[in-house]
Amino acid sequence: MTDLETAAHEPEPSETTGMVVTRQAGFYTVWLPSGQRILSVLRGKVRKGGPVVAGDRVRVRIGQDGRGVIEEVLPRTSHLIRPPVANVTRVVAVVAGPEPDLGWLDRLLVVAESQGLSCVVCLNKIDRTDPETVQSFRSLYQAVGYPVATTSARTGEGIGPLAALLVGHVSTLSGPSGVGKSSLLNVLCPEARLEVGDVSARSQRGRHTTRVVRLLELPDGGLLADTPGFSRLDLEGVEARELWRLMPDIRREAAHCRFKERCLHRGEEGCALPEAVEQGRVAPSRYRHYRRLLDEALQREARRYS
Numbered sequence: 001m002t003d004l005e006t007a008a009h010e011p012e013p014s015e016t017t018g019m020v021v022t023r024q025a026g027f028y029t030v031w032l033p034s035g036q037r038i039l040s041v042l043r044g045k046v047r048k049g050g051p052v053v054a055g056d057r058v059r060v061r062i063g064q065d066g067r068g069v070i071e072e073v074l075p076r077t078s079h080l081i082r083p084p085v086a087n088v089t090r091v092v093a094v095v096a097g098p099e100p101d102l103g104w105l106d107r108l109l110v111v112a113e114s115q116g117l118s119c120v121v122c123l124n125k126i127d128r129t130d131p132e133t134v135q136s137f138r139s140l141y142q143a144v145g146y147p148v149a150t151t152s153a154r155t156g157e158g159i160g161p162l163a164a165l166l167v168g169h170v171s172t173l174s175g176p177s178g179v180g181k182s183s184l185l186n187v188l189c190p191e192a193r194l195e196v197g198d199v200s201a202r203s204q205r206g207r208h209t210t211r212v213v214r215l216l217e218l219p220d221g222g223l224l225a226d227t228p229g230f231s232r233l234d235l236e237g238v239e240a241r242e243l244w245r246l247m248p249d250i251r252r253e254a255a256h257c258r259f260k261e262r263c264l265h266r267g268e269e270g271c272a273l274p275e276a277v278e279q280g281r282v283a284p285s286r287y288r289h290y291r292r293l294l295d296e297a298l299q300r301e302a303r304r305y306s
């Protein structure tokens with residue numbers, strides 16, 4: 001018996017909590033802990049509280065007809081604006097071979113850390129990447145402290161281990177154009193593939209300027225947004241003085257810097273960071289990107305205060 005069949009035999013309690021997985025024309029699909037999905041509308045007072053988005057955890061009352069009424073939106077742990085998804089816990093930062101864009105990756109990792117999101121780093125297109133590059137990418141980011149997946153959406157290599165990193169999370173893929181985010185989505189979620197031929201969904205997207213975001217169920221558990229996140233990587237809101245805290249490898253070494261909080265760890269005389277790079281505890285690319293992001297944050301702050 002499948003989970004769905006089991007669910008059909010167990011009457012749902014009249015009130016339960018669930019997660020909004022998609023919204024369409026005033027109807028919200030709520031995913032219940034049993035695996036069942038119910039079509040729901042918003043109670044008037046909930047509507048006044050602002051938009052309800054995919055990822056929102058809600059208290060829902062189920063009527064005789066099997067339809068739901070969303071009574072309350074439970075507090076959010078995070079809220080992405082673009083795409084509008086609540087309660088994301090995991091960002092999959094995707095870059096692709098043969099020459100992964102590490103500058104983009106390090107920037108995204110900082111932005112995600114500043115929002116308290118946990119990251120998985122993914123190198124896609126390993127079928128067209130030199131094995132040495134794959135290996136050094138893996139070592140670099142494992143040493144920083146991130147789970148690393150190396151994948152090929154084309155051959156399927158590494159997809160299982162990537163899926164395993166998403167179990168129990170609400171995740172979003174993020175990465176520069178063309179790295180294979182849609183391709184990964186299709187191999188990770190069989191449900192996503194159906195969409196390709198779904199003309200009504202496509203034409204709807206064309207009509208509306210804001211795209212409807214769906215959370216797709218991963219076969220092994222977890223939910224994945226069907227719209228990539230973080231299309232703009234704004235460092236807005238990241239203070240120059242706080243930047244070192246947002247890069248785990250820099251943070252570890254900064255703890256040994258004798259200038260402590262007074263230091264920007266930019267390579268000042270006596271700062272611990274240049275030595276950490278020399279001795280291989282911080283990768284040169286990571287330190288270079290740290291300094292680039294720092295300069296940018298300092299310039300922004302100078303403009304703000306001038």
Ligand SMILES: Nc1nc2c(ncn2[C@@H]2O[C@H](COP(=O)(O)OP(=O)(O)OP(=O)(O)O)[C@@H](O)[C@H]2O)c(=O)[nH]1
Nearest residue numbers: 124125128152153154176177178179180181182183
């Ligand atoms: N060789 C190879 N090609 C891939 C792989 N994954 C994706 N591609 C190809 O890369 C191109 C871009 O893939 P998409 O999935 O559209 O990339 P995307 O990141 O969604 O791109 P945007 O929608 O522009 O952000 C397509 O031609 C894919 O077939 C892979 O693992 N290996």
Ligand SMILES: [Zn+2]
Nearest residue numbers: 257263265271
């Ligand atoms: Zn320092």
